[in-house]
Amino acid sequence: MNLTGEGLTLAYDGCTVVHEAAITLRAGEVVALVGPNGSGKSTLLRSLARLHTPQSGSVTLGGGTDALALRPRDFARRVTLLTQSHPTPGGVRVREVVAYGRHPYRGRFGSGDADGSAVIDRAMRLTGVTGMAERPVDELSGGELQRVWLATCLAQDTGVVLLDEPTTFLDVRYQIETLDIVRDLADEHGVAVGVVLHDLDQAAAVADHVILLHQGRIRSTGRAADVLVADVLTEVYGVRIDVHVDDDGRVRTQPVGRHTTRFRGLSPA
Secondary structure (H helix, E strand, C coil): CCEEEEEEEEEECCEEEEEEEEEEECCCCEEEEECCCCCCHHHHHHHHCCCCCCCEEEEEECCCEEHHHCCHHHHHCCEEEECCCCCCCCCCEHHHHHHHHHHHHCCHHHCCCCCHHHHHHHHHHHHCCHHHCCCEHHHCCHHHHHHHHHHHHHHCCCCEEEEECCCCCCCHHHHHHHHHHHHHHHHHHCCEEEEECCCHHHHHHHCCEEEEEECCEEEEEECHHHHCCHHHHHHHHCCCEEEEECCCCCEEEEECCCCCCCCCCCCCC
């Protein structure tokens, strides 16, 4: 399932923060949104999830269905969003929280979700939280809790998954495992994934398509090698960023400060 935003202009209290942005998430592909703080990445993602109503523009699903006009339950069966922060419920165990993801499929009193238990088990297994199923969520670390919320998102079992900085609070191992899950969703399950990332190297590694935002406008869009270009990144971020492309085509970036060790082989300024 595809999700498309066209001509999206987004504002807070009358102040425009995103200007006429266009974005398409295609089934089986990962699109990464990158850019400095305040560039509009999360706001744009939230508009695709119907959490920020556009001043102008459209959001469509599949063959042209107006996503903004769908009933909440119908939309929630198609699109899910992992936000940056969540209230931590007290006295609730991990499996119960992951089960929240099944709400679009349940009738009154939690009935009618025959596949729910199996989907919850799969989501917990994918995110590595099965072993903490009976632990209260208010006793978890930030990284553990982030994985639980990711499992809740996956339990919703939608064709479009939106992730706002999903590697926040995670150590290196779980950052890599989360990015692997993102790729698996696209490659093995045909999910359309949109993900906001601050780490440019992670974006280059995981995404089929990168969108670079600057001051609320799309500055560049395309393959990582075409978007993550040294002079453009230096302009957008306001600090020198060196870029190196490995022999296998992987893009690596490095902001250069006064004490930064540069990539071996790159000439000094």
